[in-house]
Amino acid sequence: MTDTELRVSKIESGTVIDHIAGGQALNVLAILGIDGTSGEEVSVGMNVPSDRLGRKDIVKVEGRELSQDEVDVLSLIAPAATINIVREFEVADKRRVTRPDTVGGVLSCPNANCITTESEPVDSRFDVLEEGVRCAYCGTIVRESIASYIGTA
Amino acid sequence: MRHDHLISAKQLSRGDIEGVLDRAAEIAADPGAFAEAHPDTLLGLLFFEPSTRTKMSFGAAMKRLGGGTIDMGSVDSSSVQKGESLADTVRVIEGYADALVLRHPSEGSAKLASEFVDVPVINAGDGAGQHPTQTLLDLHTIRENAGLDDLTIGIVGDLKYGRTVHSLAHALTNFGATQHFISPESLRLPRGVRYDLREAGAEVREHADIEAVVDRLDVLYVTRIQRERFPDENEYRQVAGEYRVDVDLLESAAPGLTVMHPLPRVDEIAPEVDETDHATYFEQAHNGVPVRMALLDQIL
């Protein structure tokens, strides 16, 4: 165990998301829909020194194992993240972040005139492009600050 | 063609387009031959925005194929006023009609509607999104006047919010047309449309002045610049003046230049242009009926 890891408490079972670009930890929580209201124990380390990233963030969520779909959504804001699933204090599984073809219900469309921003019975859906994402309904492309569109309108 | 729905010009291949245009030419040559093509067929007209010509031309097309229409009426008098979602509205009306024609002020509305019904949905304009049936009649007009091969076209006006522009520009990539996009800085093509054009292998040539390219065009496609796109009246007046097409401008054009406009126009084309051989916009509007007949004939 390194010094860095000690800064964030060890978890018994759950998920450790490491190598998040510095400053993105809260966006990672937001994109996963973790806001503390459902009682998960969450530890966050921000801007800790990293050989690979200079500064990185770490998120540990006790009692919740992320699914591959949830992990893939992270590729939008934390493409370098590594995910360890922990059971009884041991790393039981490692998940890799892969780019999904589409993400549903995670981002809201920045186009105020998009039908998905009205009270229609659909989730937002974005196609993932080489660079950025694109609303599957109105075609609006988002490349910058994707994290600011997290959440449903 | 046989698409379940017609939502975007992006769906249309060259073969699809030529299929509709060939049939439209047959219909125009002998409309009577199609008078009983679709008896007992009902077309549902859902216009959430005011429209006269698109709605009337769909109505005329359906009736000339032997069918009929049912009309939601204006938004003020419908249940939409009571807050019903579009998804609910189309699910109810699909039970009354064999296909739905939808015009709606929000981008993506036609796509959403198509996900909730089994009858074909035809997008007759979704906000600043797409207007693929206008494109089919535009292409028909271009084919009859300038030809679709080796075409050089200038598209001028509101390229940002102009749904007819978005659909036409994409459809023209099927024919390898050379396209010049002429607009004020604030009304340039949106990022999504540029992306699609480049994906389709087209080069996006942009200009601020019509004068820069008018001498090399086969077709000049003019669209309306709306007052509400500008923060103040002065800025609007200045821009509208710069992009006005008149006889002076057309002096430097090729004699065979075809001038088109999806109509309604306000000041974009001076009335004096109507008297020249360039003016093709009324013919263009008339093509709406045979082209929509051809489309309905293929979809239904």
Ligand SMILES: [Zn+2]
């Ligand atoms: Zn959208």
